Amino acid sequence: MTQRCFLTTPIYYVNGAPHIGHAYTSIAADVLARWKRLDGQEVFFLTGTDEHGQKVEKAAAEAGVEPQEFADRVSADFRDMAGRMGVSYDDFIRTTEPRHKQGCAELWRRMAAAGDIYLGAYEGWYAVRDEAFYDEAELTTRADGVRVGPSGAPVEWVREPSYFFRLSAWQDRLLAFYEANPEFIAPVSRRNEVLSFVRGGLNDLSISRTSFRWGIPVPGDPDHVMYVWLDALANYITALGFPDETAPRFAFWPADLHLVGKEIVRFHAVYWPAFLMAAGLAPPRRVYSHGWWTVEGEKMSKSLGNVIDPRDLAATFGRDAVRYFLLREVPFGNDGDFSRRGLVTRLNTELANDLGNLAQRSLSLIARNCASLLPERAAPTEADAALLEQAAALVGRIGLLLDRQAFQDALEEAWRVVRAANTYIDHQAPWALRKTDLARMGAVLRVLADTLRVLATVLSPFMPESMARMLDQLGVPAGARRLADLATPLPGGIVLPPPAGVFPRFVDDAV
Ligand code: ME8
Numbered sequence: 001m002t003q004r005c006f007l008t009t010p011i012y013y014v015n016g017a018p019h020i021g022h023a024y025t026s027i028a029a030d031v032l033a034r035w036k037r038l039d040g041q042e043v044f045f046l047t048g049t050d051e052h053g054q055k056v057e058k059a060a061a062e063a064g065v066e067p068q069e070f071a072d073r074v075s076a077d078f079r080d081m082a083g084r085m086g087v088s089y090d091d092f093i094r095t096t097e098p099r100h101k102q103g104c105a106e107l108w109r110r111m112a113a114a115g116d117i118y119l120g121a122y123e124g125w126y127a128v129r130d131e132a133f134y135d136e137a138e139l140t141t142r143a144d145g146v147r148v149g150p151s152g153a154p155v156e157w158v159r160e161p162s163y164f165f166r167l168s169a170w171q172d173r174l175l176a177f178y179e180a181n182p183e184f185i186a187p188v189s190r191r192n193e194v195l196s197f198v199r200g201g202l203n204d205l206s207i208s209r210t211s212f213r214w215g216i217p218v219p220g221d222p223d224h225v226m227y228v229w230l231d232a233l234a235n236y237i238t239a240l241g242f243p244d245e246t247a248p249r250f251a252f253w254p255a256d257l258h259l260v261g262k263e264i265v266r267f268h269a270v271y272w273p274a275f276l277m278a279a280g281l282a283p284p285r286r287v288y289s290h291g292w293w294t295v296e297g298e299k300m301s302k303s304l305g306n307v308i309d310p311r312d313l314a315a316t317f318g319r320d321a322v323r324y325f326l327l328r329e330v331p332f333g334n335d336g337d338f339s340r341r342g343l344v345t346r347l348n349t350e351l352a353n354d355l356g357n358l359a360q361r362s363l364s365l366i367a368r369n370c371a372s373l374l375p376e377r378a379a380p381t382e383a384d385a386a387l388l389e390q391a392a393a394l395v396g397r398i399g400l401l402l403d404r405q406a407f408q409d410a411l412e413e414a415w416r417v418v419r420a421a422n423t424y425i426d427h428q429a430p431w432a433l434r435k436t437d438l439a440r441m442g443a444v445l446r447v448l449a450d451t452l453r454v455l456a457t458v459l460s461p462f463m464p465e466s467m468a469r470m471l472d473q474l475g476v477p478a479g480a481r482r483l484a485d486l487a488t489p490l491p492g493g494i495v496l497p498p499p500a501g502v503f504p505r506f507v508d509d510a511v
Contacts, residue, residue, distance in 0.1 A: 003041045006252035007033050010260050011048040011093065011235050014074035015059035018081040019300060020326070020338060021261070021293055023310035027323050028290065028332065028407060029259045030087045034461035035402050038483050044252045046239050047082060048093035049075040053228030054128045057214035067214045071096055084311050086319055086464050093239040095216075095231055103238030104231055105219045110243075110279035111165065112219075119221075122162035122206040129153035130263075131228050133206055151263060163208040163224060170274040171202045177273060183286055185269045186405065187333035190262065190289045194269045205271060233272045237281070255284040259405070262333075265289040288405045291335040308338065317506060320463035321347045327407040327462060344508045354418050355455070356503035361425060362448040363473055363499035365441075369434050374449060374475055375442035376492030384447045387424050391417050391454040395483050398458050407462075414459055421451050446492070449474055454486060466502045473499050 009029045012022050026047055033045035050056075051071040060070035075094050082089060093100060111117050125134045127149045134149045141147055146154050175198055178184055178191070185191040208224035209215065215225025234242075236255055241247030260268050265287065273283035295306045313322045325343045328350070330336035366372060380388060394417055401410040425448060433441035453474050460467035460481065471481055475496045480488070 004044070004252055005033075005036045005041045006044045006240075006255045006257075007036075007046070008236055008255055008258050009047040010258075010264060011050040011095065011232055012078055013050050013053075013055060014071045014078070015055050016302070017074070017307070017309065018078050020295075020308045020310045020313070021300065022078070023081060023085050023322075024293060024326050025259055025261060025290065026082055026087045026089075027085055027326055028405070029257075030085075030089075031323075031327065031407065031461045032257070032259075032402060032405070033088060033090075034464065035399070038457070038461060038481070039399065040482060040484060043090070044240075044249065045088065045090045046093060046236070047087065047089045048091070048235060048239070049078050049095070050228070050232040050235070051075065051094055051096045052215040052225070052231050053131050054209075054212050054214070055131055055228075057212055058128065060214075068096060081309075081311060084314060084319070086323065088464075091239050093235050095235060099241075100235060100238040101216050103242045104216050104226065104234040106243040107234050107237070107275070107279055108226065108230070109219050111275060114278050114280070116166045116169070116278040117163050117207070118166065120162060120164050120204075121160065122164075123159045124157070124206075125149070125155040126158045127151070127153040127155045135203075158211065160210045161224075162206040162210070163218060163221075164204040165207045165230075165271075165275065165278070167202045167205045167271070167274055170277070171198060173277065174198050174202075174270065174274060177277075177283065181285075184283075185265070186286065186288045189333070190265050190269075194265060197266065198270060202270070229267050229271065230275065233267065233275065236272075236284070237276075254282040256286065257405075258284055258287045260287060260289050262289045262291055288332075290332050290405075291330065293336050293338050295338045296340075297337055313343070317343060317347055318466070318503070320466045321351060321503070321506075324351060324411070324463055328411045329408075331408050332405050340508070344506050347503065348505050350415065351503040352501075352505040354415065354422065355459075356501060358418060358422055358425065358448075359452055359456075359470055359473070360499060360501055362445060362452060363496065365430055366445050366449065366496060367499055369430075370442060370445065372496050372498070374490060374492055374494045374496055375446040377446055377450075377489060378439070378443035380443075380447070383424060383427065384443065387417075387420055387447060387451055390420055391451045392486075394454055394458050395486065399483075411462065414455060417451065417455060421448060421455075424448070424451075450489070453490070457481060457483065457486060469500075469502050473497055473502075 007029050009026045033043050036043045057067050060067040063070055079092055130151050130153045134155055138150050139147050149155050185194050207227040207230050208218050210224055216231050218224040218226055240249045240253055258268050268287045276283050295308055298304055298306055300307050325346050397413050398410045428444045430441045430444040456467045456470040475490055475494045
């Protein structure tokens, strides 16, 4: 049976425009989705927008439009961003869609039927920007006297009737679940944070609000709207057709991976599995929480005016260069700093020089010296075999690294082969063989073409457009670009199209 794989991004709040932080998570998830598809798996890749709650209501009011109209506009912008960054999602869910509202209400009913929801009153701190409740002990006071939560978001005191989820009763079951599933939260630093948070004891969680209206009504008590995080998390199952557990899509549950930023790990690794288990559903298999980007050393913020739209970067540097940079620059779990200089350097050295030139040199030698015909494979010399074996081993190595979301290491593995191939071409000097040993020249160029084919294949999830162009130039048929196809050599003698540079060098006046 084909292996199934369900991958998700967070659904993004529609209070503001998409920026590189959002693109980052979506691109990372996209690389995994594309890799799994290349591996022949059946993939369901979900993204979308989180449209309810006080924060969105407030942003709409500030813009002077109704929340739904505002959400329609910003959601469309997120969809456009995903499209332009090459994010190959299978579904884009919006929490204002009827399918979501119905499924979410049913999730509530199941949690209630299990006895895990009760009516009470909430009194405490709330940060609208984070849509999160905080304990007194988590707060600090800013220089201007404003009380803020751990993220720096101002808090306000709220006091209102509220339904609660009996989270306190789930502490032991959650700890047992983490114990039995050591891979559930990654990286390990985040796992430790979550473990100590849960070991410290859990308070019941307020899951409804009465002080505003922009949310999903609580079943049977329309004075309340659901807490936006319960609403938002439910997207991962409502998109699969929940509550219809017989829907073909529902076979994708439990999710193989929720990719999230580090600030929302608690919602995904504590609240979400507890909600699901309370409703009698399986928790997801894994939550990976990546680090945060700053821009030129500063936190991105509207007031600083340094918020970067990934579409602008793509227009300037090319979409694939941006995708590559984001995943190459820092280890996935760590924070990173985005700088224009850093991007230009990687584009020019690693893409244009290391990989682009390798392909350009090899392919133009074939065009010029072999009448554009792919040379036949020949009995390999030791040097040939060493390079070909290193290339062949890439598929397995990258697969294992991507299963751990180690994007940077995966790219580093590929670049080891790129560097080895550059050393090989310099040592073999096929341009010189033209006059001395034509057969050997052909053999060397064929080794290079085969190595490039592996590279372009394994890198295609990262840089789909440019690697597709490279595969075109290598004569690899569009229907034979999966990992498994690498086992079948291309026939010698096929005509290759004229080579054209895949990564132009970027000359930056601003640097
Ligand atoms: O939290 N660096 O939505 P959100 C890296 N709606 N990643 C960043 C980033 C940065 N500077 N800024 C944002 C929400 N992200 C909820 C999620 S899920 C059921 C509900 C990415 O619009 C990162 O993935 O605030 C982070 O978790 C997400 O955007 C937050 O997006």
